[in-house]
Amino acid sequence: MDSFGFAVLQTEGLARRGLLKTAHGTIDTPAFMPVGTAATVKGMTSDTVAATGAQIVLANTYHLMLRPGAGVVEEMGGLRRFMAWPGPVLTDSGGFQVMSLASLRKITENGVEFRSHLDGAMFKLTPESSVEAQRQFGSTITMVLDECTVPDATKADAANSMRLSMNWAKRSRDAFREREGYGVFGIVQGSVFADLRLESAKALTKIGFDGYAVGGLAIGEGQEKMFLVLDATLPNLPTNSPRYLMGVGTPSDIVGAVKRGIDMFDCVLPTRSGRTGQAFTRRGTLNIRNARHARDPRPIDCDSDYPKLGDISRAYLHHLFKAKEMLGPILLTMHNLHYYQELMQGIRTAIAEGSFQTFASEFYKVQAEGDIEALL
């Protein structure tokens, strides 16, 4: 079993091409992690997730602790065996979902009490219990419990919230049981305030983690503010550890964040959009439900090298969505996840070749051109 470790192979400006070694496999970075909330990337078998090029998936502690329960997952051999995904798994701490999904939250210095959105049962989440649940899941990468600062928080509130999170980060780190090849990541908070982000980054670096996440972003602040926060935060994180931008984002967010030095991403966009008919392509997004696709024999993306969808026409996908057939969301999720992985592969190759700046310019140019209309 390999020890947990990160190596930067090449850099171009602040962008980094790296390798993250774990007990369950090596991840090429910059990497995108598909979201498998309830131990399933919605609509995908683990085979098809792997076929898109994904090397690591994310699952949500909040959902899994409520159903089927951390004990059941542990009993069934851990999350990787449970969902038949042989590669690495990262789990979040549950904090973010408690804020967005649970009712009757009560936050104290010790942790969070909340009612399950499923059946109203009371649960408690502390730094220690979150880390323990993630141990029961057998998560390759454990995230510390943090409080997600609300959008538009005052500076005083953001500071208090961040300092509580730093306290919890220390307790999470202490609760984490070291195992060869497993890691625990801290999470920088501090809302949009550069000095709070700096304070947070320093506090986490002092505790010492296997990787550092940037949290509390992509919650409505907009791309420009998000990038400013990254500009202020990333120079204050260790260069020899992976950096993970949580819950981000659009292809454009990803390219911009890689440029600033981010190594890892997760987002529900490719999967959630795939279920509603939105396809990501080199030329921006398109909605397959639109009538213009009804007789279009072309694949969604003529330039894609994904063999699974080479024979699938837009007309067929349009039909499947109109007929509310499960296969529509399945195929479009496959397409979108593959698009994201192709994007990451393109980014990695470009950094390795020292052509990331050119890659990024070309990316923005082609995205702006938009979809080519069919010749009917």
Add this chain to the structure above:
Amino acid sequence: MDSFGFAVLQTEGLARRGLLKTAHGTIDTPAFMPVGTAATVKGMTSDTVAATGAQIVLANTYHLMLRPGAGVVEEMGGLRRFMAWPGPVLTDSGGFQVMSLASLRKITENGVEFRSHLDGAMFKLTPESSVEAQRQFGSTITMVLDECTVPDATKADAANSMRLSMNWAKRSRDAFREREGYGVFGIVQGSVFADLRLESAKALTKIGFDGYAVGGLAIGEGQEKMFLVLDATLPNLPTNSPRYLMGVGTPSDIVGAVKRGIDMFDCVLPTRSGRTGQAFTRRGTLNIRNARHARDPRPIDCDSDYPKLGDISRAYLHHLFKAKEMLGPILLTMHNLHYYQELMQGIRTAIAEGSFQTFASEFYKVQAEGDIEALL
């Protein structure tokens, strides 16, 4: 391109092991055809359908003529290209679905007028238009238009209905355009009346078809009556043509019908049941939603040789169904279709080895034993 042709390789009693050659591939019989109503076997990619062992799929003319329309399917290169299924496709004539789904049906000697259940638009289905739609689909096997006699019809009504169907069968046969490797099947009607079934079989044989289906069964008459109809019908059909029992059935129905000389089957049971949590196994059916599976680490069927599900526990499937995750129906559909194909493979091997009688006895015995409880 091969010509359309059927060869009986071995027989045991009335059971037959055969090969059906078509323009789009050869089918080992007895064969089970998964149902792909709207040009999709629900929840399955064509790759995963093929991985279960299926060699031919069925699609429904009624659904496809309403949406996306036979013209769109033809324009997109036919059904096989549309749904990216390279193998043979059989389409029904639309008659059965008109009876069960459409509103305001008006049956005349000429055909059926009906309102679409989707948008209320008026459609007309005649023997000629059904065959033409199936030609537009590029169907490997075309079915004649028939009127499905209602259950519990009087003998006089059943006779009139059957004779109308024989008239339509002749018109369908005349409308069918011969193409190398494509075939058209007649459909025996006559409800539960042996002499009407005999009359129908003789009428069809006189017209001459590439295969003969038995229709109007599995509509509530029960297995015993169904088998009696087969006993009365099959000896009156040509031995050198394939025989197809439409819409059937349970594993037990299939074993009993093969014993009587049926070569082909289709049924929604494995796919529909898979979506609601019912699994078919050697030991009968089980409902994965049942609480007894919640911590059961075993696969659904320990004896299955299906690699795709070897790592999937009952506990995981139970969780997916409880969480209403799409992957539950997907995996259980895969399982059920594979179970059906394993059953057909077992039947074929047994007939080839002259041990079908033993196979059938063992099948009934193990089905009756039921599921083995987990040792918890």
